Amino acid sequence: MSGEIPQTRQSGLAAGLSAYFIWGFLPLYLLLVREVPAFEFVGWRIIWTLPICLVIVAIRRQGREVLRAFANPRSLATLAASSVLIGLNWLVYVWAIQHDYLYAASLGYYINPLINVLLGTFILGEKLSRRQWLAVAIAAAGVALLLGGALTTLWISLTLGLSFGTYGLLRKRVDVGALPGLTIESTLLLVPAAAIALWYAASPAGSAFAQSPELSFTIVLGGALTAIPLLLFAIAARRMDYSTIGFLQFLAPTIVFVLGLTVFDQPLQTVQIACFVLIWTAIAIFVWDILSRRKADKVLQA
Secondary structure (H helix, E strand, O other), X not given: OOOHHHHXXXXXXXXXXXXXXXXXXXXXXXXXXXXXXXXXXXXXXXHHHHHHHHHHHHHHOOHHHHHHHHHOHHHHHHHHHHHHHHHHHHHHHHHHHHOOOHHHHHHHHHHHHHHHHHHHHHOOOOOOOHHHHHHHHHHHHXXXXXXXXXXXXXXXXXXXXXXXXXXXXXXXXXXXXHHHHHHHHHHHHHHHHHHHHHHHHHOOOOOHHHOOHXXXXXXXXXXXXXXXXXXXXXXXXXXXXHHHHHHHOOHHHHXXXXXXXXXXXXXXXXXXXXXXXXXXHHHHHHHXXXXXXXXXXXXXXX
16 A cells, blocks of 8 residues: 555656646647637637547546536536636637737746645645745746736736636546546536637638638647646646646746747747746755655655
């Protein structure tokens, strides 16, 4: 029994890292669907996420778990709230990338880990060491630098950070598996998503999905790029300390920062460089603390 917990945490770490790598490089995919309005794209994204979830549910024979969650009013209410949060998060993120606000989007996910740490500490009762609190303080200083130079796009950053932080907390607390939970969320969002798609289809410009086979295939691909990282994140959230997940989150916005500098060719201000250095310093301290405590635990067990 003693080897079961570390193995679970290790698998949670692998799932979390995979999810954040996919999210980090997501702007490259969004370049391919830049001509699709954000509202319409999010609608199609939801529509094509659900079939993928249902196929995986069938393969893994988790249909009964989905039905049990639907029959549980408390679980269903929690997942309804989490579905609204993730839908809002998708919409704001897609809109930000389409309008070249990569650094604002990146800042939102730099703020998110700090929100995760606070939620994990004050709501879930998780404990942080002194070195971890030092890491939080340094990361907060880095974010504060960016806040001072990004007031006009602050709403993007705060919406992304708060919506995803609260989403992860709800998914951690609901007693529903990762895949069944995502399936229910997609089902609850299906009606508004279909309404959005129909509204654009009836508009003078027509639906983007009908413009070309290539664009249609690219839009469908959004379902897989939505379902897979969210599933991986939900797995990580259920297997790891929420405060630790918060610091893994720094990986995705760092990738977005690099993409902003290279692929999107956006200028980087001095204050943003300073923030980058402070946040990676915080991550180094946090990881150092975790490795030091694991080493100490092994010495005690020996």
